[in-house]
Amino acid sequence: MTKNTERAAATRTRLIAVARDLFARDGFAGTATEAILDGAGVKRGALYHHFADKAALFEAVCVALSEEATAAIEAAALAAPDSFGALVEGSRAWLAFVTRPGVRQILVVDAPTVLGWERWNELDQRLGAHSLKLGVAAAIADGTLIFDGDPAALATMLNGALNALALRVGAGRGAMSKADARRAIEALLSALRRRA
Numbered sequence: 759m760t761k762n763t764e765r766a767a768a769t770r771t772r773l774i775a776v777a778r779d780l781f782a783r784d785g786f787a788g789t790a791t792e793a794i795l796d797g798a799g800v801k802r803g804a805l806y807h808h809f810a811d812k813a814a815l816f817e818a819v820c821v822a823l824s825e826e827a828t829a830a831i832e833a834a835a836l837a838a839p840d841s842f843g844a845l846v847e848g849s850r851a852w853l854a855f856v857t858r859p860g861v862r863q864i865l866v867v868d869a870p871t872v873l874g875w876e877r878w879n880e881l882d883q884r885l886g887a888h889s890l891k892l893g894v895a896a897a898i899a900d901g902t903l904i905f906d907g908d909p910a911a912l913a914t915m916l917n918g919a920l921n922a923l924a925l926r927v928g929a930g931r932g933a934m935s936k937a938d939a940r941r942a943i944e945a946l947l948s949a950l951r952r953r954a
Contacts, residue, residue: 770808772798778871782860786816786868813872820869824885829853831889841897842951848893849920849943852886857927857936860926866924870950905948912950919946932936 776797780789790813792881795802809815834851856865870878891913897903898912905912923942926934934942 766807766904766946769798769800769804773800773808774818774822777815778822778864781816781819781864781868785863785913786812786872816864816868816872817877820865820873820881823861823865824881827852827861828885828889830855831886835889835893840902841893841900842902842947845890845893845903845947846944848889848946849916850940852920853924853927853936853939853943856924857895857939859928862924862928866921880916882921887913890917890920901952903947904952905950916946
């Protein structure tokens with residue numbers, strides 16, 4: 759790797775890190791491009807060398823956060839003793855990750871609007887929802903979950919429920935606690951669990 763390539767990679771990484779902190783604290787709309795440039799210690803040209811605009815930088819932040827969430831989900835699911843436990847633990851891990859204050863602001867509140875629903879959904883499906891689909895399919899296949907339908911349809915419904923819960927946690931008036939959201943996830947999955 760050349761020094762220029764290393765410098766460019768370091769600049770890109772710094773821009774994403776600074777933008778992530780600012781988007782988490784101030785939201786997308788409340789974050790000025792100048793604040794990102796000042797925080798990263800770069801000129802406007804450096805930003806546009808790596809990203810078409812602030813929205814493209816925001817998308818890079820979303821991708822990085824989604825990849826972190828996927829890793830947390832998969833680690834939690836792999837540690838579970840069975841397919842049902844994997845669904846519960848993976849869902850808990852997802853909820854814990856996305857309801858962190860800054861992450862919630864970026865991935866759950868701002869991303870659907872900034873990226874547009876179609877792009878946001880594509881990102882959601884490629885990363886976190888993909889793990890959920892695999893988990894649901896495995897639990898239906900081994901008889902742990904009872905669902906007389908397409909496993910992908912159940913995964914879509916569960917994903918929607920998880921996203922709705924994430925919007926309610928810490929949302930001010932009418933907010934739900936993380937503990938209540940976790941219990942709701944467990945109750946929903948338990949209602950679909952085959953009884954011994």
